[in-house]
Amino acid sequence: MTLLRVEGLRTWFPIREGLFQRVAGWVRAVDGVDLEVAAGQTLALVGESGCGKTTVGRSILRLEEPREGRIWFDGVDLAALPKSQLQPYRRDVQIVFQDPMASLDPRMRVRDAIAEGMEAFGIGTSQAERTDRVAHLLERVQLDPRQMSRYPHEFSGGQRQRICIARALSVEPKLIVCDEATSALDVSIQAQILNLLRDLQEELDLGYLFITHDLGVVRYLADRVSVMYLGQIVETGDTERIFTAPEHPYTKGLLAAVPSVDPERRSAAATVIGDVPSPAHPPAGCHFHTRCPVVFDRCRRESPPVVALDDGSSRCFLSGADVAEGPV
Amino acid sequence: MSEPVLTVEGLVTSFPGGDGGRLTVVDGVDLALEEGEVLALVGESGCGKSMTAFSIMRLVPKPGRIGPGSIRLCGRDVLSLPVTEMRSVRGSDVAMIFQEPMTSLNPVQTVGSQVVEAIRLHERVSVGDARRRTAELFERVGIPDPSARLDAYPHELSGGLKQRVMIAMALSLRPRLLIADEPTTALDVTIQAQILELMRELQRELGTAILLITHDLGVVNELSDRIAVMYAGRIVEEATRKTLLSAPRHPYTQGLLRSIPSLARAGERLAEIEGVVPAASEWPAGCRFSTRCPVVEDRCRSESPGPFAFAPDHRGFCHVAAREAGS
Numbered sequence: 071m072t073l074l075r076v077e078g079l080r081t082w083f084p085i086r087e088g089l090f091q092r093v094a095g096w097v098r099a100v101d102g103v104d105l106e107v108a109a110g111q112t113l114a115l116v117g118e119s120g121c122g123k124t125t126v127g128r129s130i131l132r133l134e135e136p137r138e139g140r141i142w143f144d145g146v147d148l149a150a151l152p153k154s155q156l157q158p159y160r161r162d163v164q165i166v167f168q169d170p171m172a173s174l175d176p177r178m179r180v181r182d183a184i185a186e187g188m189e190a191f192g193i194g195t196s197q198a199e200r201t202d203r204v205a206h207l208l209e210r211v212q213l214d215p216r217q218m219s220r221y222p223h224e225f226s227g228g229q230r231q232r233i234c235i236a237r238a239l240s241v242e243p244k245l246i247v248c249d250e251a252t253s254a255l256d257v258s259i260q261a262q263i264l265n266l267l268r269d270l271q272e273e274l275d276l277g278y279l280f281i282t283h284d285l286g287v288v289r290y291l292a293d294r295v296s297v298m299y300l301g302q303i304v305e306t307g308d309t310e311r312i313f314t315a316p317e318h319p320y321t322k323g324l325l326a327a328v329p330s331v332d333p334e335r336r337s338a339a340a341t342v343i344g345d346v347p348s349p350a351h352p353p354a355g356c357h358f359h360t361r362c363p364v365v366f367d368r369c370r371r372e373s374p375p376v377v378a379l380d381d382g383s384s385r386c387f388l389s390g391a392d393v394a395e396g397p398v
Numbered sequence: 399m400s401e402p403v404l405t406v407e408g409l410v411t412s413f414p415g416g417d418g419g420r421l422t423v424v425d426g427v428d429l430a431l432e433e434g435e436v437l438a439l440v441g442e443s444g445c446g447k448s449m450t451a452f453s454i455m456r457l458v459p460k461p462g463r464i465g466p467g468s469i470r471l472c473g474r475d476v477l478s479l480p481v482t483e484m485r486s487v488r489g490s491d492v493a494m495i496f497q498e499p500m501t502s503l504n505p506v507q508t509v510g511s512q513v514v515e516a517i518r519l520h521e522r523v524s525v526g527d528a529r530r531r532t533a534e535l536f537e538r539v540g541i542p543d544p545s546a547r548l549d550a551y552p553h554e555l556s557g558g559l560k561q562r563v564m565i566a567m568a569l570s571l572r573p574r575l576l577i578a579d580e581p582t583t584a585l586d587v588t589i590q591a592q593i594l595e596l597m598r599e600l601q602r603e604l605g606t607a608i609l610l611i612t613h614d615l616g617v618v619n620e621l622s623d624r625i626a627v628m629y630a631g632r633i634v635e636e637a638t639r640k641t642l643l644s645a646p647r648h649p650y651t652q653g654l655l656r657s658i659p660s661l662a663r664a665g666e667r668l669a670e671i672e673g674v675v676p677a678a679s680e681w682p683a684g685c686r687f688s689t690r691c692p693v694v695e696d697r698c699r700s701e702s703p704g705p706f707a708f709a710p711d712h713r714g715f716c717h718v719a720a721r722e723a724g725s
Contacts (some may be wrong), residue, residue: 118586226674256442256613258671261657265668283586290659290668313661327591328661329616333643338620340591344542345556361588 072142073109073245073277074130074163078102079139079149081122081129085350097350099125101301103139104376105279106294107245110271112278114288114309116324117298120346123281126298127247130279131165132156143245161191164238168250170230174222180233181218184208187241207236211266228259235266245277252287264290285328289313294382297321300349300357307382317384319362356386364388401473403575403607404431404454404492409467411446411453420463421678423449425631427467431575434605438618438639441628442654442675447611450628451577454609455494456484472574490520493568497580499560503552509563510536510548517570535566540596558589562596569600579611594620615658619643627651630676630686637712647708647719650687685716693718 079100087094099122107113117123128134130141132148141148148159167173174183184207185200187193194200205215211232222230231251238246248267252260268291270276280291288295289309296306297320305318316322323342330337342361347353353360359369368387376383377390384390406429415421424446431437439447453464456476469476472491479487488494496502504512513535514528523531529548536544539562552560561581568576581597582590598621601608610621618625619639626636627650635648646652656669673690676682682689688698697717704715708723 118588228674256675257615258442258654258657259674261659261668262670264659265670268667284659285587286659286661289661323588325661327587329590329594329614329620331615331619331643331655331658331660333619333640336620338591338594338616340588340595342588343592345558345589346586 071109072106073144074105074107074279075140075142076103076105076126076130077140077142078104079126079129079136079141081125081134081136095350097348098301098352099349100129100136101352103298103301103303105296105303105306107277107279108293109244109277110275111293112271112280112291113294113296114280114282114292115296115298116282116285116288118283118324118346120300120349121298122301122349123298124249127165127249127279127281130247131160131163133165161187161241162243163245163247164241164243165247165249166231166234166238166251168253170227170234170254171222173234174230176222179219179221180204180208180225183222183233184218184237184240187237191241193241203240204236207240208233210239210270211236212262226259228255228262231255231263232266235263235270239270239274242274243276245279247279247281249281250283251280253282253284260287267291285325297324300346300352302357302385303383304358304386305382305384307379311381317379317389318386319364319388320358323361323363400433401470402430402432403435403472404429404609405468405470406430406450406454407468409450409453409464409469411449411458411462411464413462415679423462423631423678424453427628427631427633429609429626429633431607431609433574434601434607435624436601436608436610436622438610438612438622438625439628440612440615440618440625440654442613444675444677445628446631447628448579451494451579451609451611454577455488455492457494486520489516489573490571491573492575492577493571493573494577494579495561495564495568495581497583499557499564499584500552502564503560505552508549508551509555509560510550513563513567513570516567520571531570532566535570536563539563539566539569539600540592541566556589557585558592561585561593565593565596565600569604569606572604573606575607575609577609577611580613581610582617583612583614590617597621615643615655627654630681631678632686632715634687634716635712635714637708637714641709641712647712647723648687648714648716649691649693649718653692687716 081100082096082098084093085095103126115123125134129136136149139149181204184204188200194203204218208215213232252263292309295309295312296303299320305321316325326339326341341363344361347360355371356369356374359365374385374387376385409424409427411424412420412422427450441447452458454469458464465477510532513532517528533545541547541562582593622639624638625642626633629650635651653671671690684700685698685703688694703717705713706720707713
């Protein structure tokens with residue numbers, strides 16, 4: 071069952087110039103994104119810095135205002151709702167950020183940070199009942215409930231991320247957007263948090279939109295993957311297929327560049343060269359053509375179509391039927 | 399065989415703290431690097447790997463103290479050198495590149511003039527000659543349109559290009575040792591692959607020894623000949639790359655390797671290392687890993703283990719592993 075469906079999402083940021091802050095151009099951070107998260111499943115949104123993946127997540131929560139597109143959740147288009155009517159959906163869709171220290175109020179005790187959302191949504195009838203629930207949540211994320219009157223700085227990075235997860239869970243959401251939620255953690259701690267997220271998903275039937283640059287994490291956690299490049303999704307598919315038979319040249323290059331810990335394979339290959347162009351001036355035609363190892367003339371002129379695959383799609387002339395026109 | 403490029407013995411680096419005493423952040427580290435060798439120093443945040451590197455450069459921030467212990471670099475005793483001599487050692491014998499190239503470059507000076515300045519601080523050459531050399535270096539490290547980029551300011555360059563500038567500057571004086579502290583951590587994976595390829599090429603071409611400091615075992619596998627794993631201020635295991643990655647003996651190394659989500663392994667649950675890395679003020683007596691170790695025994699909590707030689711070229715600090723290896 072589809073929990074979230076995003077269609078044609080565009081979020082642009084103005085570039086302002088001069089004394090009167092005239093709009094001189096637009097950074098097309100998100101430029102026509104489609105994606106789908108199924109209930110109880112994980113969609114990983116992967117890409118390198120500046121590709122727009124974080125803006126997609128923030129737009130879904132309307133923390134950024136999309137300029138165009140639909141965000142279907144539970145039969146309602148969140149993008150079309152006035153902000154005043156968003157409140158009930160704030161309970162269904164929660165977000166966990168990369169830096170837990172920056173997302174916890176340093177002067178608020180852990181108990182109050184977790185109970186705040188419950189109060190806002192009228193969950194629990196008394197303070198005592200909410201405190202009980204906080205204790206349960208802390209236990210659920212493997213923290214000691216006796217520490218609930220402590221402040222965030224008294225916890226380690228991994229423990230703080232557990233607090234943020236407990237806070238997100240406190241309002242019983244259906245979907246959690248995890249924006250690089252484990253990227254700041256050491257690998258032994260990251261393993262703990264990834265396992266926790268997986269257990270919670272199974273237990274509570276949560277959907278995750280997992281935004282990350284770490285392909286190892288994607289392979290571990292995701293059912294489906296969408297790969298983003300310069301504001302657009304270039305490939306979507308089942309995790310297993312993406313990793314074993316990537317279709318889009320960017321996905322291939324991304325996977326080839328990941329260093330392996332297998333001592334028999336020293337294989338990180340720089341097949342995608344150069345730097346990501348600025349999203350304020352994306353290249354004409356296919357956005358990826360300036361770095362593509364299999365680029366040909368047409369890619370520089372025309373934007374490639376979204377070609378349907380058995381399990382998803384690929385935005386490339388070489389995908390599907392058009393192969394005859396490719397380089398030989 | 400000639401003397402190693404770098405020998406570190408019993409290095410201790412500490413800061414004032416604790417109960418009026420000193421907080422030790424590097425505690426008895428031994429390292430040796432041969433000519434042209436790449437040694438990776440691996441560990442999680444706070445294990446002391448960067449502080450070990452800063453100690454070798456004598457760049458430990460005040461009020462930190464380096465020593466006791468000895469650091470020999472290209473035959474010279476680093477810790478007893480006068481400040482002026484140490485300044486000439488940095489750059490010509492040993493150079494360092496950092497994780498964040500933006501903070502290592504002066505934002506109000508063009509990148510070319512910064513490299514020129516570095517060269518002219520150490521060698522009597524004209525500005526014109528130094529500029530020509532810089533342009534050549536920029537070309538060598540793969541900066542497109544090198545002569546135009548000499549006049550670029552750091553903010554005009556991408557993260558990958560800035561790191562290439564740092565590498566060019568570090569190699570401008572042909573040091574015998576390059577210390578690379580998380581050189582690709584801030585970079586995207588496609589850029590990281592390009593920088594790793596460049597470092598591998600340059601290392602082969604110039605024969606520079608590299609001390610690679612990182613938390614990323616994938617990067618380590620790509621670049622190093624030998625690997626030393628650090629935990630809580632001490633080295634816990636050291637071996638050749640293949641041995642350490644395929645047959646680690648120390649429970650910490652084993653746990654670390656199993657907790658990495660890999661591209662090759664789908665689905666199967668990640669192994670966790672229980673608990674958190676203890677802060678320097680809370681390092682336990684005996685083996686530092688004893689509070690998180692899955693195979694801990696009584697003596698681990700009181701007796702510091704090792705070093706034990708598990709095999710030639712493979713040493714470690716673990717009572718249990720030593721018994722199992724019969725060493």
